[in-house]
Amino acid sequence: MKKIFKTFIIMILALVVCIPMQTIAKASTVTNMDSKKDVVVSKPWTVSFNKVLSTTTVNTTNIKVLSQDGNYIDIKVSLENNNKNVVVQPVKDYEYNKTYTLIVTDQVKSSDGKFLPSEVRMNFTTKSEPAKSEPTKPSEFTVCIDPGQYYSVIKGSSGIKAKDINLSTALKLGSILKARGFNVVYTRTTDSVAWTQSGEDDAKALIAKNANANVFLSINTNDSDVNTANGIETYYTTGLSKNKTLATFVQAELIKATQAKDRGIQVGSTTILNKTSCPSIVTYLGFLSNPAEQSLLISAQYQNNAAKAIANGLMNYAGFANTDTTYDNTLKISSIPDITGSVTVGGTYTLPKTVTAIMSNGSKQTVSVSWLKSVATSVVGSTTYYGTVVGAVINAKADITVKAAPTTSKYKVVLDPGHGGYDSGAVGPTGVMEKTVNLAIALKVGAVLTKNNVETIYTRNSDKVSWTSNVTQNLQAICDISNNAKPNYFVSIHANSADAVSASGTETYTYAGSAASSKLAQAIQTNIVNATGSTDRGIRTANYYVIKNTDATAVLVETGFISNSAQEKLLNNAAYQTKVANAIAKGILNTLGITSITY
Ligand SMILES: [Zn+2]
Secondary structure (H helix, E strand, O other), X not given: OHHHHHHOOEEEEEOOEEEEOOOOOOOOOEEEEEEEEEEOOOOOEEEEEOOOEOHHHOOOOOEEEEEOOOOEOOEEEEEEOOOOEEEEEEOOOOOOOOEEEEEEOOOOEEOOOOEOOOXXXXXXXXXXXXXXXXOOOHHHOEEEEEEOOOOOOOEOOOOOEHHHHHHXXXXXXXXXXXXXXXXXXXXXXXXXXXXXXXXXXXXXXXXXXHOOOOEEEEEEEEOOOOOOOOOEEEEEXXXXXXXXXXXXXXXXXXXXXXXXXXXXXXXXOOHHHHHOOOOEEEXXXXXXXXXXXXXXXXXXXXXXXXHHHHHXXXXXXXXXXXXXXXOOOOOOEEEXXXXXXXXXXXXXXXXXXXXXXXXXXXXEEEEEOEEOOOOOOOOOEEEEEEEEOOOOOOOEEEEEEEEOOOOOOOEEEEEEEOOEOOEOOOEOOOOOEHHHHHHHHHHHHHHHHHHOOEEEEEOOOOOOOOOOOOHHHHHHHHHHHHHHHOOOEEEEEEEEOOOOOOOOOEEEEEOOOOHHHHHHHHHXXXXXXXXXXXXXXXXXXXXXXXXXXXXXXEEEEEEEEOOOHHHHHHHOOHHHHHHHHHHHHHHHHHHHXXXXXXX
């Protein structure tokens, strides 16, 4: 114990004067040091150790200041002198003529792992409040301006952020105050801060305290789920009577300057209001969630009026003579909402002769616009057009998209994959079902037709059928699909079957007497034979129901014999199916007059 005592001790310094600790009783758990009197209310204590400290043990849990009411007060602890000194600073000034206790617990360690031998306490009493002379002119008055909401995510529908409006207005206020001779200090002047979100209020309060600020003015922008909420409000706390006076003067001038809805002064619970040592207010200049107020808050005219109002309110509060109390209430255009539109390539789009402008008091007004160019519609794409409005420094803007003409198919073909559902069609020696082969080929034909801008309709596009198992109704249902669609062609796709297992080859049927059908049948037949080498069994006529009862030029193709084991194998092969499908598609497209084909 003795050894530890000798190797790790504490001293409390008054600034640079070292007062070495006299004794630490060996057995006691708390060592009280001599108390101090007449301590200034902003006093930073420097606690000096004879060893380098373990920095993680230097925190506000292990080092504390207790008020005489038994509350721990907000302090900031920082390291100095190569981590041998700890500076203990109150966030807010100590109160006058009160006794506090500085506590360093025995949990503070040296960097080589030694605990402080005992907790050390030191009482100190602050000075009595001096008879203060109030500032009589701006040069004796310091204003701390706080552009609020740095960490807030509040933004308007235009994307503008609350923190940026606050900064812009705060800088305008600072310029006005400086021009009137005030001393001005800001909590921030850019979109960057040295503090974390949790340390924000302490950091701001210290900036005001270190500058000996006479007032702290926080500038903020409001937000609401209700987008009609509007107006200005100012918050204060009852801690200092001057808080309410300051809020009253500033709020009154803000309403006079902006003619916004007066939401009044309100007692607030904002932490910063309880941390500052001087009179302080938090004012909200309008609602970013309200589109009309958003336009105002963005405008230089509104920001200038608000900044000047805060400056005037401050001068009224301080009792300084003020000769410049007028506001710029001329109605100006503050924003013009963008126009968006679209037009089909080659079409006509006429930009409007008038647009609705948002005025500086939030009202809307119809104004004439002269567009610099008319909309060109010859090329697909988006273009921004600008227009001028008399009396406005901002332009009207129109984003116009020229869209491609919708591709309309010139031709339509109905594909009928034979059988399906309950009806397997013919079945090959190894069990390959005709309905499956027909569907696979038909879907491949349709894919090619679609690629070549031919609208394709299927009587079925899966194994599910839309008709009943009654044969006549079934075949008529297929014809109805085609007749309702009114296609150029109806092509029914089947595979053949015969008792003679050697039967093989391809044949295409038409209903007797249709020249157009014969031409289509021949094209399909020739292309399949050429593409696959299948035996050419020629084009034939038959009274098959689906080619007899369809209105369109109709054919039925028997792609091959599924009853022939060699052909069954081919018909069940995806690559062979593609060959057949491409050949059928080519026959259809060629007959439609399309010779340049995309597969
Ligand atoms: Zn069939």
